[in-house]
Amino acid sequence: MNILTERPNAGASRWAGAIPASVFVVLALALLVGAPQVLSSFRLSLLARFCCYAMVALGIGLAWGRGGMLTLGQGLFFGLGAYLMAMHLKLADAGQGQVPDFMLLYGDGKVPGWWEPFRSPILTLVAIPLVPGLVALILGLAVFKRRVKGAYFTILSQALAAAFAIFLVGQQTTTGGTNGLNGFRSFFGYALNDPVNKATLYYIAAATLLVMIAGMWFLYRSRYNELLIAVRDGEERVRFLGYDPANVKVFAYVVAAVLAGIGGALFVPIAGIISPADVGVLPSIGFLIGVAIGGRHTLLGPVLGTIGVAAAQNTLSESFPSFWTYFQGALFIVVVAFLPGGLAQLTGTLRRRRPASTASAAAHNPTPARESTG
Amino acid sequence: MSIDYLEIQGLRVEFDGFVAVDGVDLTVMQGDLRFLIGPNGAGKTTLIDAITGLVPATGSAYYGTHNLLRRKSHEIARLGVCRTFQTAQVFEELSVLQNLDMAAGSGRKARTLLRRRRSVPDIVQEALETIALTDHADQGAGSLAHGQKQWLEIGMLLVQNAQVLLLDEPVAGMSAQEREDTGQLLRRIGQERTVIVVEHDMDFMRSFANSVTVLHAGKVLSEGTVAQVQADPQVQAVYLGHAGTEPVHVTDGADRSETVNKGRP
Numbered sequence: 001m002n003i004l005t006e007r008p009n010a011g012a013s014r015w016a017g018a019i020p021a022s023v024f025v026v027l028a029l030a031l032l033v034g035a036p037q038v039l040s041s042f043r044l045s046l047l048a049r050f051c052c053y054a055m056v057a058l059g060i061g062l063a064w065g066r067g068g069m070l071t072l073g074q075g076l077f078f079g080l081g082a083y084l085m086a087m088h089l090k091l092a093d094a095g096q097g098q099v100p101d102f103m104l105l106y107g108d109g110k111v112p113g114w115w116e117p118f119r120s121p122i123l124t125l126v127a128i129p130l131v132p133g134l135v136a137l138i139l140g141l142a143v144f145k146r147r148v149k150g151a152y153f154t155i156l157s158q159a160l161a162a163a164f165a166i167f168l169v170g171q172q173t174t175t176g177g178t179n180g181l182n183g184f185r186s187f188f189g190y191a192l193n194d195p196v197n198k199a200t201l202y203y204i205a206a207a208t209l210l211v212m213i214a215g216m217w218f219l220y221r222s223r224y225n226e227l228l229i230a231v232r233d234g235e236e237r238v239r240f241l242g243y244d245p246a247n248v249k250v251f252a253y254v255v256a257a258v259l260a261g262i263g264g265a266l267f268v269p270i271a272g273i274i275s276p277a278d279v280g281v282l283p284s285i286g287f288l289i290g291v292a293i294g295g296r297h298t299l300l301g302p303v304l305g306t307i308g309v310a311a312a313q314n315t316l317s318e319s320f321p322s323f324w325t326y327f328q329g330a331l332f333i334v335v336v337a338f339l340p341g342g343l344a345q346l347t348g349t350l351r352r353r354r355p356a357s358t359a360s361a362a363a364h365n366p367t368p369a370r371e372s373t374g
Numbered sequence: 375m376s377i378d379y380l381e382i383q384g385l386r387v388e389f390d391g392f393v394a395v396d397g398v399d400l401t402v403m404q405g406d407l408r409f410l411i412g413p414n415g416a417g418k419t420t421l422i423d424a425i426t427g428l429v430p431a432t433g434s435a436y437y438g439t440h441n442l443l444r445r446k447s448h449e450i451a452r453l454g455v456c457r458t459f460q461t462a463q464v465f466e467e468l469s470v471l472q473n474l475d476m477a478a479g480s481g482r483k484a485r486t487l488l489r490r491r492r493s494v495p496d497i498v499q500e501a502l503e504t505i506a507l508t509d510h511a512d513q514g515a516g517s518l519a520h521g522q523k524q525w526l527e528i529g530m531l532l533v534q535n536a537q538v539l540l541l542d543e544p545v546a547g548m549s550a551q552e553r554e555d556t557g558q559l560l561r562r563i564g565q566e567r568t569v570i571v572v573e574h575d576m577d578f579m580r581s582f583a584n585s586v587t588v589l590h591a592g593k594v595l596s597e598g599t600v601a602q603v604q605a606d607p608q609v610q611a612v613y614l615g616h617a618g619t620e621p622v623h624v625t626d627g628a629d630r631s632e633t634v635n636k637g638r639p
Contacts, residue, residue: 223479224487226472230465237463240426241534242451242480 023300024213031206041195048202048270050310051209055263056287057294057302058212059256064288065296066225067252068232069149073157074260074287076164077132079279081261083168084131085268086181087115088124093185101183107173115174121188132261133254140250147246149235158281165280180275187269205266212259213303219255220299228252260287289328293335295344305342379403380425380455380538380568384433385443387417387424387592394420395431396592404537407564409579410572412589413612418572419460421589422540426450426457437538452480456536460543462523466516470507470526473515474498477530497533504559505529521552528559538568545578557582588612 035047056074063069090100091111096119099111118124139160143153168175175181190197219225231238231245238245268274277283287306294305309328317324339345380402387395395417402408410418424431427447435442442450464473475491478498494511502508505525510518515526524544531539544560545553553575560569561582573579579586579600586603588596596606603609 219488221490222488223475223482223491226468226476227479227487229467230476233465233467234463236428237459237465238476239447240451240457241477241530242448242456244446244448 024210024217027213027300027303028210031210032203035206036199036202041198044202045198045270046311046314047307048205049267050307051202051205052263052267052270053287053290053310054209054303054306055212055266056260057291057306058209058216059259060287060291061296061299061302062216062219062228063252063256064291065298065302066220066228066232067249069249069253070154070288071157071253071256072154072281072288073159073161073284074256075161075279075281075284076157077136077257077260078264078267078283078287079161079164079168079274079276080132080135080264081128082264082268082274082279083175083181084118084124084127084261085265086184086274087118088121089184089187089268090181091115091119092121092188093183102176102179102181103173106177112174128261128265129258132257132264136254136257137250140253141246144246144249144253158284161279161284162281165276168276168279176275178276180273180278181268182273182275184269184272192269192272201266201270205270208262208266209303212262213299217299224248224251289332291342293331293342295342297341298344301342301344378438378537378568380435380437380570382421382425382433382435385421385424385431385435386433387420387429387431389429393592395424397433398589398592398594400587400594402538402568402570404568405565406568407560407582407584408568408570409583409586410570410589411574411576411579411586412595415591416589417592418589419542420592422457422542422570422572425540426455448480451534454535454537455540456531456534456538457540458524458527458531458542458544460546462520462527464515464518464523464526464530466514468515469512470502470515470518471498471511473526474501474529474533478533478535480534495533497535501529501532504532504563506555521548521556524548525556525559528556528563532563536567539563539570541569541571543572543574545573545575553578554581 031047031051036044039047056078060071060074063071090102094100099109103109103111118127143156148156168180169178171177184192186192187197187201190200192198192201227238227243227248231243231248235245238248264274264279267278271278290306290309291302292305293309294303295301309331313324313328316327335342380400382398382400385395385398385400386393398417398421400421410421412418420429423429425435425442427442427445427450431443433443437453437455440453442453442455445453465476468476471494475495475498478495478501479487499508502511505528507518507522507526507529510522515523518526524546528539528541528544531541541560545556548556557578560571563569564584571579571583583600586596586598586600587594588603588606588609590612595612596603596609598606
C-alpha cells in the first residue's frame with residue numbers, strides 16, 4: 001500500500017486522466033486489426049479467451065485498485081454469467097421442447113423449471129448482466145452495510161466462490177457437475193465449428209472489451225471515481241461528509257460483477273466449456289494476478305496485465321509444462337515486493353522523473369550554480 | 375436559516391463499564407464560539423464522537439427538532455452537524471479542489487456523480503478563498519503543509535454547509551501566525567453558525583473563546599466566559615492540581631501530569 005502514500009499528489013485521478021486516447025486507439029487497432037492478421041485461428045481463439053479474462057480484470061481494477069476491495073471471488077460472477085449462457089446454448093442445441101444431452105444421460109430426462117426461461121435468447125441476454133449484478137447488490141449491501149472490510153471481505157468473497165463451485169459439482173443432473181456444460185454446437189444459430197464464426201466470436205469479445213474500457217474511462221473521470229478513492233483511503237471520513245460509504249462500494253462491486261458476468265458469458269462459446277474448475281478458488285485468484293502485475297490503479301494495467309500473463313502462461317506451459325507455476329509465483333512475489341503499483345508503476349515513474357528533474361534543475365539554477373563555481 | 379441550536383441533555387457514554395461521558399448537559403446557541411476544555415480523558419472528544427454518531431450514547435442531543443443520537447453518522451452530517459478530527463484527515467490522493475468538491479456533494483444525484491466536474495461550484499470557490507487555498511486548488515492534498523491541511527478540513531465543513539461545527543484541536547501543531555489566522559477564521563464563520571472547539575491550547579482559548587465549558591471526568595465542571603471559568607476554584611483545582619476543598623482523586627495524578635503539557639508550543 002505504500003505506493004499510495006509515496007505518490008506526491010492526486011495520483012490515481014491523474015493516472016486515469018493521463019491515459020491518452022492514443023493508447024486506447026493503439027490497443028483497439030492491435031485487437032481489431034493487428035491480431036486477426038498475425039495470429040492463427042487457434043491463437044486468435046486463445047486471445048478471445050484472454051479478452052474475457054480481461055473483462056473480469058477491468059472490474060477488479062475498479063473494485064480493488066480504486067475501491068480497495070480485494071475481491072478474491074470474482075469466479076462467482078464469471079461463473080454465473082457463464083452458466084447462464086451455457087444453459088441457453090445447451091437448450092438451443094437440444095431444440096424446441098427437447099432435453100439437453102447430459103440430462104438424458106445423468107438425470108431423469110426432464111428439464112428443471114428454472115432452466116426453462118433460458119430457452120429464450122433475449123431473456124438470457126438480459127439475465128447475463130442482471131443476475132451477477134443483483135447477486136453482487138445483495139451481497140454487497142449485506143457485507144458493506146455491516147462494515148465488513150479488509151481481509152474479512154476478502155475471505156468472505158473467496159468462500160463464496162468456493163461454495164459456488166462446490167454447489168455446481170453437487171448438481172450433476174442440472175449443471176453437469178464436475179464435467180460442467182460443454183459440447184456446444186451453435187451460438188444463437190451460428191455453427192461454432194465454422195472458422196468464420198469463430199473469428200466473429202473473437203471480434204465480439206475484443207469489441208466488448210474495448211467498449212467496457214471506454215465506459216470505465218468515463219467512470220474514472222467522474223466525481224464518483226474521486227469518491228471511491230476517498231472511501232478507499234478514509235471510509236470513516238467520507239461518512240462524516242454525509243455519504244454512506246457502503247453505497248459507494250456496492251456500486252463498484254456491482255459494476256465489477258456485471259463485467260465479470262459478461263466476460264463469463266462470452267467465455268463459454270469461445271472455450272466451448274464451462275465447469276466448476278473455471279469458476280472456483282483457483283481461477284478467482286488467477287484473475288487477480290494479472291491485475292496486480294499490470295497495475296491495479298490504472299485503467300489499462302489490469303487489462304494488459306491479464307492478457308500478458310495469460311499469453312505468457314500459454315506459451316511457457318507449452319514449452320515447459322511444469323515450469324509455469326513457479327514462474328507465476330515468482331513474478332507475483334517480485335511485483336508485490338518491488339512494484340506494488342504493478343508494471344504500470346514503471347511507466348509512471350519514468351513519466352514523473354522527467355518533469356521532476358527539469359523542474360528541480362530550473363529551481364536550483366539561479367543561485368546555487370553561482371555558489372558552486374565561486 | 376432559523377435559529378437552531380445544539381441542546382445536549384444527560385448525555386452518557388459507557389465503554390465496557392467505563393463511563394467516559396457522565397450525564398453532560400450542554401446548550402450552544404447559534405453564533406457562539408464555544409471552547410470545550412478539560413484534562414486528557416475528560417471526555418471532550420468522546421462527547422463529539424457521541425454527537426456525530428461515532429459511539430453509541432444515551433440521553434439526548436437535539437439539533438433543531440432532530441435527536442442526533444439515534445442517527446447514523448452520514449445522516450447527522452447531512453443535517454448540518456459536521457466535525458473534524460484530531461489529526462487532519464483529508465484525502466491525500468485527491469487535490470484540494472477534489473476534496474472540497476466531494477465535501478460539497480453529499481446531496482448529489484447519482485447522475486451527477488457519474489459525470490465529470492465541468493466547473494467549480496460557487497460554494498467551493500468561495501471556500502477556497504476563505505481558507506486561502508485558491509492557489510493550491512489543483513495541488514494534491516497530501517503535499518499541503520500541516521496547517522493548510524487543517525484549513526482544508528475547515529473548508530470542507532464550510533462547503534458541507536455545516537451549521538454546527540465540531541472541531542477537534544484545530545490548531546494543534548500550528549505556528550503562532552497560523553493560530554491567529556485560524557482564530558480569526560473561526561470568528562468569521564462562527565457568526566451565523568454554532569462552533570464548538572475542543573482545544574488544549576489555553577492561549578488560543580483565551581484569545582478567541584466566546585464561552586467555555588470545562589469537562590472533567592466526563593462531567594461538566596464549569597461553564598461561562600473565559601474570565602468566569604478561570605476564576606472558578608474547581609477549575610483551578612483540576613488544572614493546577616491544587617488539593618483544596620475537594621477530596622483528592624486517586625486517578626488525578628495521571629491527569630495532572632498530562633495537563634502540564636497542555637500549552638504545547
